[in-house]
Amino acid sequence: MRKMRPVRGQGQYRRQYSDDPDQRLHGCEDEAYPYGYGKAEYIVAVVIYLFLFVIGIYILFDGARAILEGRRVTPCLSAAWGAIFSIAINELMFRQSVCAGAQINSPSITAKAWETRSDVLSSIAVLIGILGAKMGFHFMDPLAAIIVGVIILRVCVQQVKGAITNLMDGASEEEMDDEVREALRGVANVSDIREINSREMGQELELEIRLGVPKDITVSQGETIKHETKQAIREIIDRKLRITVMLFPVSCNA
Structure with missing residues (x-):
């Protein structure tokens, strides 16, 4: 036992x-x-995005202040080569991190990737500012900084909203629910799909399925239904799953 x-x-x-x-x-x-x-991943993601949000605000206001104060800085071309090198390295790191985060569905790794992308955007702003200053357009550097700040703030708001939704066990996409229902229609002895609940648990997706089955089935048949249900779901969802199947008896004419 x-x-x-x-x-x-x-x-x-x-x-x-x-x-x-x-x-x-x-x-x-x-x-x-x-x-x-699993939920700790979303907490880490929120902390990282809040840190990026502060950086975005600083870049935005610093660029605006530079325009209002009429700063005129003409950097040397060696700084431009440094910016190009920074863009290439950080973009490569961003793509690798995003790929890894998507592969294992890790919000914290994805958040760290976007932190790297903010470095890419900042370097692009520096490069634009340097080239613009060399051509006599001294306002281009702070203007590019303002645009970068707005982009960072927008990304942070979107990602924090998603992380908080998952922390609060927000509902999954309707498209996934429809796919699960379609897959379960092929499971024998399932009379009714009563409810499908799901929630994100970091790298895992937790599913809770409530099915109506004939009231005269045996325990062995019930276990077979559960096994086939999980197998059908795993065939359409390619990620780490935690599935709970609950069976409820229904009359044949229900």
Whole structure:
């Protein structure tokens, strides 16, 4: 018989051992946090984007002040080569980080990538300013800084909104729900798809499926339905999943 032990501080129980891969303990789970630390990724992402937001405000106001004060700075061309080198290196790092973040669905890595992209945008502003100053257009440097600041602020607002939505267990996209429903229609003995709930858990997507099944099926048939349901979902969603399937009896003429 499988042992059950209480989750500290909660009136719930969870399995210490299980044959179901969706119920096995992951390496980051413990008694205090039975669902792991996936949500911490969104907290890290919010902190990074807030830091970038402050940088964006500084760049924006510094550029505006430079225009109002009429600053005239003519940098040397060696600074332009340094800006070009910085753009190339940081853009490469950005693309690699975004690819890694998308591959494992890590919000914190994606946030770090956008921090690198802000360095790219800043270097572009520096390059434009240097070239503009050399041509006699001294306002181009602060103007480019203002544009970069606005872009950084816009990205930060969008990404923070998404991170907070996931922290609050916001609803998933309707398109994904429709795909899941379509896949489950092929599972035998499923009379009704009552509810599909999902939430982001950092690198994992957690799904909770409630299905109506004939009330006269056996326990073995119920387990088969659960297995086929999970298999059908994994075939259409290519990412790390944690799936919970609950069955409810319905009459044949329901």
